[in-house]
Every structure is written in C-alpha cells, then in structure tokens.
Amino acid sequence: MSSALVIKNLHLTIDNPKDAVPILRGINLDLRAGEIHGLVGESGAGKSMLGRVILEILPPRAKITEGSIDYPTRPLPGKTKGRSAARHRPHISLIPQDPMTSLNPVKKIGKQMSEILRLNQTGRARNMLDQAESLLREVKIKNPARVLQQYPHQLSGGMRQRALIAMAFSTKPQIIIADEPTTALDVSVQRQVLCLIQDLQKQHGTTILFITHDLGVVAKICNRVSLMHSGMILEQGNVAEVFCTPTHAYTRSLLAAIPRYDRPLRELTPVAESLQLQLQREARAYDHQRRN
Amino acid sequence: MSSSYLLNRLLLAVPTLAGAVTITFVLLRVVPGDPIAMMTGPGATEADIALLRAHYGLDHSLLRQFVIYLGQLMTGDLGTSISLRQNVGELIVGRLPVTIELVLFAMLTAVSLALALALKGTFWRGRWPERIVDGFIGIVVAIPDFLWALSLILILGVAIPVMPIFGRMDLTISFDSWTNFYLIESLLRGQLEVTRSVLHHMVLPAVSLALPLMAITARVLKSCLNAEMNREYVTLARTRGFGRLRVIYSQALRNALVPATALSGVQFTFLIGGTVLVERIFGYPGIGNMAIDAVINRDLPLIQGLVLTFAVLFIAVNLLIDLFITFLDPRLRHD
Numbered sequence: 200m201s202s203a204l205v206i207k208n209l210h211l212t213i214d215n216p217k218d219a220v221p222i223l224r225g226i227n228l229d230l231r232a233g234e235i236h237g238l239v240g241e242s243g244a245g246k247s248m249l250g251r252v253i254l255e256i257l258p259p260r261a262k263i264t265e266g267s268i269d270y271p272t273r274p275l276p277g278k279t280k281g282r283s284a285a286r287h288r289p290h291i292s293l294i295p296q297d298p299m300t301s302l303n304p305v306k307k308i309g310k311q312m313s314e315i316l317r318l319n320q321t322g323r324a325r326n327m328l329d330q331a332e333s334l335l336r337e338v339k340i341k342n343p344a345r346v347l348q349q350y351p352h353q354l355s356g357g358m359r360q361r362a363l364i365a366m367a368f369s370t371k372p373q374i375i376i377a378d379e380p381t382t383a384l385d386v387s388v389q390r391q392v393l394c395l396i397q398d399l400q401k402q403h404g405t406t407i408l409f410i411t412h413d414l415g416v417v418a419k420i421c422n423r424v425s426l427m428h429s430g431m432i433l434e435q436g437n438v439a440e441v442f443c444t445p446t447h448a449y450t451r452s453l454l455a456a457i458p459r460y461d462r463p464l465r466e467l468t469p470v471a472e473s474l475q476l477q478l479q480r481e482a483r484a485y486d487h488q489r490r491n
Numbered sequence: 492m493s494s495s496y497l498l499n500r501l502l503l504a505v506p507t508l509a510g511a512v513t514i515t516f517v518l519l520r521v522v523p524g525d526p527i528a529m530m531t532g533p534g535a536t537e538a539d540i541a542l543l544r545a546h547y548g549l550d551h552s553l554l555r556q557f558v559i560y561l562g563q564l565m566t567g568d569l570g571t572s573i574s575l576r577q578n579v580g581e582l583i584v585g586r587l588p589v590t591i592e593l594v595l596f597a598m599l600t601a602v603s604l605a606l607a608l609a610l611k612g613t614f615w616r617g618r619w620p621e622r623i624v625d626g627f628i629g630i631v632v633a634i635p636d637f638l639w640a641l642s643l644i645l646i647l648g649v650a651i652p653v654m655p656i657f658g659r660m661d662l663t664i665s666f667d668s669w670t671n672f673y674l675i676e677s678l679l680r681g682q683l684e685v686t687r688s689v690l691h692h693m694v695l696p697a698v699s700l701a702l703p704l705m706a707i708t709a710r711v712l713k714s715c716l717n718a719e720m721n722r723e724y725v726t727l728a729r730t731r732g733f734g735r736l737r738v739i740y741s742q743a744l745r746n747a748l749v750p751a752t753a754l755s756g757v758q759f760t761f762l763i764g765g766t767v768l769v770e771r772i773f774g775y776p777g778i779g780n781m782a783i784d785a786v787i788n789r790d791l792p793l794i795q796g797l798v799l800t801f802a803v804l805f806i807a808v809n810l811l812i813d814l815f816i817t818f819l820d821p822r823l824r825h826d
Contacts, residue, residue, distance in 0.1 A: 254730045259617045293730045300723040305745045305820055314741070318732045350821040363727075370731065 202271050203374050203406040204230040204253065209266035210489075211245075211252060211430075221486055222248050222261065224430040230374065232272060235400060235407045237417035237438065239453075240427030241470075246410045249427075250376040253408070254293055272373065292372040294396070296379040298359035302351035308335075308362050309347030312369060319370040334365040338395060357388035361395065368399055374406045381416070393420060414457055418442060426450055429482035448474060500813070504806045511802040512564070515795050516557055526573045526789040547573060560795070569799070570792035574784070579796035583778060587800065588671040589659060590766055590777030596674075596693055597700035597762065604701070605708035612709070613716040613739050628713070632706035636765040640699035640772045647695065654695050657774040660688040696773040700765050704758055711754050715747035722746075749820045756809045763801055 211223035223245050230236050240246045251257050253268065270290075295301040303311055312334065313327030320327075328347060335343035338361040351359055360380065367375055377396060381389040397420050400407055409421055417424050417438060424441050426434045426449065434447040445451045452470045527543050544550045548559060563570060569579035612624035648656035659673065660666070666685045670676050674693070677685035719725060720743055728742045766779035774780070778797055785793040817823045 256726050256729055291730070293727060295723055295727060297723060301727055303724045303728075303742055303746070304822060305749075315731050352822050366731070 201232045202229050203232040204228070204408075205267075205269045205271060206249075206253075207267050207269075209249075209252065209268065210264045211248065211257075212262055212264055213258070214260045214262055219262075221482075222430050223252070224482060224485055226266070226430070226432055228425060228432065228435075230406050230408060231423070232373075232406055233404045234422040235397070235409055235420055237421035237424035238408055238410045238427065239412060239414060239417055239424060241412060244427040245430040246427050247378055248430075250293070250378050250408065250410055253374070254291060254376055270373075290370075290372050291374045291376065292367040292370055294360075294364055294367045294375060294377040294380045297383045298356050298363055299383065301363055302359055304351055307348055307350055308354070312347070312362075312366055315366055315369055331365075331369075334369050335362065337368070337399070338362070338365040340365075356384055357392065360384060360388075360392055364392070364395060364399070368403065368405070371403070372405060374408065375400075376408050376410070378410045379412070380409075381413075382411075396420070414442075414453060426453070428478050431482065431485070433478075449478060500810055504810075507806060508799070508802055512561075512795070512799060513557075515798040516560060517553075519791050519794060520553055520556075524789040526791055529787075529789050530573060569796040572785075572790055572793040574788035574790040574793070579792050582781070582793065583796055583800055585671055586776060586778045586781050589673075589775065590770070590779060592672060592674050592689075593693060593697055593700070593770070593775065593777060594762060594766060597697040597704065598759075600697060601701040601704035601708060604705045605712060608705070608709040609712035609716055610739060610744070612713045613720060613743070614736055616717065616720065624713075628706050628710050631702055632710060634703065636699050636703050637768040637772060639702050640696065640769050643695045643699055644772070655692050656695060658692060659776055660685065660692050664688055692775075696769050696775050699769050699772075700762060703765070704762055707758055708751070708755060712747060712751040715749075715751045716743055719743035719747045745819055749816055752812055752816055752819070756812045759808050759812075760805060763804065 206226055206228040209223055209226040209228075210221070212219040212221050226249060228236075228249075238246045238249065248257075248261070251261075252263065257263075302308075306314075309328050309331055312331035316327045316330055331347055332343045335346055340346050340358065340361055346354065346358065346362070354362070360383075364380075380396065381392050384392060393416060396407070399405070409417070411417060421438050423436060424438050425432045426441070426447070428449055434441060434445065434450045441450060442454065445454060449470070452468070452474055455468045456470055458464070458467055527540055527547070527549065531540060531543065541550070548556060551559070560570070567580070569583070571577065572579050572582055575582060608624055608628065612621050612628075615621040615624065643654075644656045647654040655661075664685055666673060666677060666682065668676055673689045674686060677683070677689065716739065720739070722743075725738055725742055728738045733742065763779075766777060767782055768779070769775070770777045770779035771783050778800065782794070782797045784790075785797060
C-alpha cells in the first residue's frame with residue numbers, strides 16, 4: 200500500500216531564552232493512503248504538536264531540528280523558503296478540537312465556506328454558495344440553505360463541528376488531521392460526528408490522522424494506531440494487534456485503564472506512577488544520548 | 492438592529508444631558524468669579540454693578556435662575572453671551588463647523604495611520620520590525636497634543652517656515668461662506684484656492700491632535716489584533732491557504748475592531764479636550780478657543796452653552812460608535 204505521508208526521525212524543540220525543550224523525539228510515522236491512523240497519548244505527549252508540524256502551523260519558537268516529512272504521492276516544492284507558495288497547502292486540512300472557537304464569529308457560515316472555496320478553486324464552476332450548500336448537505340445538515348445564512352453563534356456545537364468538517368473536506372484534501380474532533384461535544388453528538396467522519400473518509404478515500412486520547416474511539420474507527428508518550432512513539436501497529444497483543448508496558452497499562460460499565464470501579468487501574476517516571480527518565484536519557 | 496433600540500438610546504441621552512446641564516449650572520455659580528466684575532472696570536459704582544446684575548438676571552436666587560434657564564432651554568434658547576453680547580446658540584452654530592472640520596480631519600488622519608501601524612505591526616509579529624513599530628507607538632503616545640503643537644510651530648513654523656501657524660486661512664483671501672464648513676463648502680463650490688489655504692492651515696493643528704490619538708488607537712488595535720491572531724479560527728484559516736497578510740485583514744481585523752472601536756469613544760473625549768488647547772495655540776477660531784475666552788470672561792451663558800454642545804457631541808459620537816460595533820459584531824444584534 201502506498202504512503203500518503205512519511206515522517207522520518209523528526210525532532211522538534213521549543214526554544215526558550217535559556218534552553219531548548221525537546222517536544223518530539225525522533226518520530227517515525229508512515230500514513231498509508233486511505234487509512235485512519237489513530238494517534239493516542241496523554242496530554243503533553245506531543246500528539247497535537249505532531250499534527251501542527253504536518254499542518255505547518257507551529258508556534259513561533261518551535262523549531263524542527265532534525266528529520267523529514269515527505270508526501271510520496273504528491274510532488275511538493277520541497278523545502279522551499281518562499282512564503283505563500285509553499286504555505287498554500289490545501290491538500291492537508293484540519294478538523295479542530297473546539298468548534299466553539301474555530302469559526303470566525305463575525306462571518307456567516309456561507310461566507311466562510313465560500314472564502315475557502317474561492318481560495319482553493321482550480322477553475323470550473325464559480326457558484327461558491329451552491330457548492331457550500333451541497334457540502335453542508337454532505338455532512339447531513341438538515342437545512343443547509345438556512346445554515347449558510349447563519350452566524351456561528353446561532354448554531355449548536357454539533358452543527359458547528361459538522362460545518363467545520365464540511366470545510367475540512369471542501370478543499371478535497373488528501374490528508375486530514377483530526378485533532379480530538381469529538382472532545383468538546385456531548386456524548387450523543389460524538390457518535391454521530393464519528394460516523395460522519397468515517398463515512399466521508401470512505402467516500403473520498405482521504406487519509407486521516409486521528410488524534411485522540413480515547414482508546415474506545417480508536418478501536419471503532421481506526422485501521423492503525425500509534426501510541427505516544429514524552430514525544431516518542433512507543434508502539435505502532437494494526438489496531439487489532441496492538442489491542443490484543445500489546446508489546447509495550449505503557450500500552451498494556453492504558454488498555455487496563457479503560458473504564459468499563461460491566462466491571463466495578465475498583466478494578467480500574469490507572470497508569471502507575473512508576474511507569475510514568477520511568478518513561479520520563481527514558482526520554483531524558485534519550486536527550487542526553489543525543490547531545491553527546 | 493431595531494428602531495426601538497435607537498429610541499431607547501436616545502431616551503437614555505435625556506438624563507445624561509440633564510445631568511450635564513445641572514452640574515455645569517451649579518458648578519459655575521459655586522466657584523468664585525463674577526462675570527459682572529469682569530466686564531466692568533475698577534471704576535464702576537455699586538449702582539452700576541447692581542443694574543447690570545439685574546439686567547442679566549443674576550440678582551435672582553440660584554433656584555429661580557435655574558428655572559428660568561431650563562425654561563429657555565426648552566424653547567431652544569441658550570441665552571445671550573455676556574462678553575460678546577450675542578445669542579449663544581448663534582455663536583456656537585457659527586463656530587462649531589470650524590471645530591468639526593478640524594476634528595474630523597484629525598480623526599481621519601489618526602485612524603488611517605493607526606490602522607496602517609497596527610496592521611504592519613501585526614504582520615511583523617514576533618520579528619524585529621515589530622519592536623520598531625512598538626517603540627514608535629510608545630514614544631508618540633507619551634507626548635501630549637499641546638507639546639506636539641508647540642514643537643511643530645517651532646520646527647515647521649519658525650525654524651523652517653513652511654507652514655502657517657495662525658488662523659484658519661490666509662487673510663488675503665475672502666470667502667463668503669454660507670455654512671462655515673469652509674473646507675467642504677469651498678470644495679463643493681469649486682473655489683479650490685480657498686480649499687488649499689484652509690487645508691494648509693489645518694495641517695499643523697490637525698496633526699498635533701492626531702498624533703497622540705493615532706498612537707493610542709494603534710496600540711489598542713494592535714493588542715486586539717494580537718489577541719485575535721492567537722485564536723483557533725485564525726490558525727485554521729492559515730491551514731486553508733490564507734496568506735500571512737490576508738488572514739489579518741480578512742479574518743482577524745473585523746473581530747479586533749470591535750473592542751478597539753468601543754475604546755475609541757473614550758479617546759474622542761480626549762480629542763475634544765485637546766481642541767481647546769490646540770485651537771488656542773494656533774489661534775484657530777473653533778469652539779475650543781471660544782471656550783477658553785468664555786471661561787476667562789466668566790461668561791456663564793456661553794460656558795453653559797458650550798458644555799451642553801460638548802455633551803451632545805459626546806453622546807452622538809458614542810451612539811454612532813455603538814451602532815458601528817453592532818454592525819461589526821452579529822452577536823450583539825439579536826437581543
């Protein structure tokens with residue numbers, strides 16, 4: 200199977216005035232075309248930062264110190280230093296975490312969608328609002344013509360996330376980074392949004408990097424999964440394999456920590472502190488080794 | 492936007508104006524200073540003074556005077572100026588256009604420069620040119636308008652005398668104005684010689700007023716823009732092919748303008764206050780200059796009329812600002 204995105208030995212640090220803090224430590228990731236790849240890890244593991252590296256929206260002081268990102272199926276201007284040309288990358292888009300802050304509050308949905316379409320249009324039909332309407336219909340918004348005329352604050356969280364999903368797919372991207380797209384939604388809406396993402400992904404054959412800390416979601420929609428901790432990928436593989444025969448202690452401990460309604464709460468074992476400390480020690484040892 | 496909202500705002504203006512009228516009236520009569528003493532020489536007899544006092548109604552009790560004043564206000568009569576012996580309303584209507592033109596010109600200059608500075612500063616966010624913009628704003632904001640006026644006179648009026656430093660236009664030109672809006676009227680009537688002279692005279696006072704206003708507006712707008720640039724919707728726009736400049740003016744600017752415009756209502760007050768000094772320095776015949784004369788002469792009706800005018804201007808501008816904000820931000824529209 201061909202790869203949509205290959206990351207090799209990626210190192211990223213954040214430069215502070217005094218020192219440089221390593222955030223990603225030698226990430227190797229191979230996104231296969233058409234798969235949903237789960238990226239799991241606790242807060243601070245570096246999973247969102249990895250997504251931002253791919254989207255090229257790093258915070259100002261973050262620097263890639265080593266490694267490469269390649270798109271085998273798409274010839275790119277490579278490491279051009281030029282600004283807008285290299286920056287214009289509609290083949291990768293983002294489904295954000297928080298639908299409440301991810302839409303421009305002073306613009307109607309229709310306006311926001313047609314702006315994106317206009318920027319990324321490759322000729323052809325010019326009626327952006329009609330295109331926007333059919334995109335909204337695709338994400339199963341009931342009254343698309345009406346929603347186009349509404350401002351973000353007039354829509355519910357679920358509706359906004361649907362609109363954002365429509366926007367993410369509107370540029371016909373090859374790769375979508377979904378950064379915890381259901382975390383801010385309530386449970387009943389979560390399921391609908393997950394199904395929607397899955398359906399659209401099948402329809403368009405998009406490759407999705409699905410960032411989450413919900414292993415249940417990974418089990419339901421992902422083909423493969425990578426587990427991250429302290430900026431390193433600890434385990435990677437098919438979802439079934441990783442879940443049935445985890446090789447890393449951290450993976451086993453995460454799987455044991457999934458709450459289940461058919462088991463009493465005291466059987467729930469959180470990730471042991473000693474394991475956390477050990478992982479952090481390993482990360483520091485890795486940094487030390489690299490420096491010498 | 493509903494007309495009931497507008498009506499509501501206009502009704503709210505009534506108590507504000509009533510407050511301004513009452514406070515001015517009481518304050519002026521509580522602080523020391525006597526208009527009659529100012530207008531009569533040291534040789535005036537007790538009888539003369541008493542006669543004048545009665546003529547201007549100053550011999551009545553404070554409450555009686557206030558009632559008479561309010562009664563006149565209701566009919567639109569602002570009284571007669573003691574020092575100029577003319578109707579206050581006519582005096583103000585004659586001079587107000589001068590100040591309005593000056594203030595509008597200053598505001599236009601300030602706002603366009605502030606926009607350019609804030610947008611450029613945001614464009615250079617986190618890189619060294621941003622510090623130059625910040626430094627420039629910091630220096631300009633620290634210098635008050637009258638100091639700009641004096642420095643500009645020294646540099647461009649005295650050292651290199653290229654700009655006129657006194658009056659509204661060349662005394663050699665005669666212009667028979669109908670409205671006293673010299674700039675606009677001469678432009679409309681095609682008398683460009685007058686327009687040129689009025690503009691030439693307006694530059695220095697307007698720039699003096701504009702510079703501090705520009706700096707504070709640029710600073711506020713830039714920090715509002717910075718806050719918007721860190722929001723998720725801006726980051727998202729970047730991933731969708733919006734360039735570094737485009738994302739600022741097409742996404743962040745309108746959002747940043749909401750709080751920045753709200754704050755400019757306060758700045759307008761400073762601008763009005765600024766005209767008093769700056770018009771004085773440049774001998775500019777607006778209501779600011781007139782206000783100083785009125786205070787020096789203890790011209791009670793004229794001071795009252797002028798304060799009322801300032802209050803009305805202030806309320807009108809703030810109403811316009813509120814309407815503009817509602818236009819900018821749809822979230823404020825639906826209550």
